[in-house]
Amino acid sequence: MAEKLDDMYRDIIMEHYRFPHGQEKILNPDIRNDGRNPVCGDEIEIRVKMNKDIIETVSVDCAGCAISTASGSMLAEICKGKTIAEVKEIARAVRALLKGEEYDSNIDIGDIEALQGVTKYPVRVKCALLSWTTLIDAIDAGEAGRQLTVSTTEDGDETD
């Protein structure tokens, strides 16, 4: 049934997949982390360049499927110009959206709303969350002064 498939691979997702944002690798990142999805073996690297308290750019290096690539692209796009606090708020909203939960509709998540079709496929939710888990883990670790290990979509209960 093509409609079901099209609901997941919406045009906006395919657009991000074919022409992803954040492809230019940041050379001196302020935040950097690797993420892995042990279910499929996908790997992602996220780099962030800060300008004081504002995120200047994000680069995403992702060897993944259409969903994780599009999600990473959307992350790169939306994080630009935001504060860390704003990004965390968006991340909470994205997580809620992908888990099929309510989230504060005042938070503008832009194109990411198109990922809603993924909620029907639990395995693919992990693909959509990979970039966000990787970024938020790095931010949290940085704030707590922790050493980072590789983030995976199997970490803790927040992404299950």
Next chain:
Amino acid sequence: MKVIYRDKAPLESEKALLSTGDIRKDFPILARKINGHDLVYLDNAATTQKPQCVIDAITSYYTGFNANVHRGLHTLAEEATSAMESTRQKAAAFIGGVKTDEIVFTRNATESINLAASSWGRKNIKSGDRIVITQMEHHANLIPWIMLAKETGAELAYIPINKEGYLDLSDINKIINSQTKIVALTHMSNVLGTINPVEEITCLAHRNNALVLIDGAQSVPHLPVDVKTLNADFYAFSAHKMLGPTGVGVLYAREEILNEMKPINFGGEMISEVRFDFADWAEPPMKFEAGTPNIADLVAFAPALDYLNKIGMDKIRQHEIEITSYALEELKKLDFIRIFGPGNPLDRGGVISFVDDKIHPHDLAQFLDSWGIAIRAGHHCAQPLVRLLGVSSTARASFYIYNTKSEVDKLVEALKEARRYFVNG
């Protein structure tokens, strides 16, 4: 060492495909529609579908003779015990007529390998010893040995693979050396489909006084297997990959080995005598089967073995060679598809891993599902191997007795359509 990889080439007269029309009628699930399409089930390396006789056997057990085994003195208990033990006899016969007591029931092939590694391994492997495995192992035949090596201080050595997906045996005499205590390898790769020359490797291992464990999860369902001809010391396989129920595995080990192995689970069913400060174990295989077993599924494994015997494992192998040759030929015509593993269908089983040069395996699997085609996408529980192939995951189609050439055609057609959807859309 001369290594012969090939099976006997099939005679023209034997080249026939199975009568899939009749076979398919025995599998109720194959009548299902998936997303509006006929189900095309090509994920048999993960698990196979079940014929009606297997499904019925589970119901018969619960409706007719449900009782605990080995201890009751009433009719139901005797019937249950005799049904379960008849599965043991059939399993013993199926892998070449070994002794019934050499068949230990487990939950799956993974547990079988873990039992061997924990029980035999801990007793016999010491610091400085060598454990040899291959680069193409499923995690089930990899992680237990990594853990054992770490625990004992033994060294883990790998038989590498070459570009074509065969084991590279050029240094085998150095890899399997006098320090080697065990060689554990898969009979048939669940990713590459490669059928390994286990007989030759067993021979070499034995010359070095090492034992050999063969992971037969992918081979027993698809090839005629005689563990005595192979000279295997341990042989592990799972019922659910050969028409049987989930939750049933087998560990075959030679009697002398089982006799000296200690149990790793303790409790009911596995003792000969127990006092308040002492317990003595029952004879194998019972000493490895503590607690109430998975009786219903063990009982229902017997009709699965009967079903395969009725068709004949030689014929099943021929059928899969035919389907695999056809699939390899058709897939090769798609210039965007890269196939892993041996090109010669006689050297491999009906497992074909591939990638599309533009579409991620996850997306491919999702697209194929919308056509009713079930394949696997991922690292197939063989992450180090898949990484060695230079990819993070692959798509995998795997065949069995009910698959047809027209299903291969549907797969090929859907792969072309996926290109239109993801790449040229």
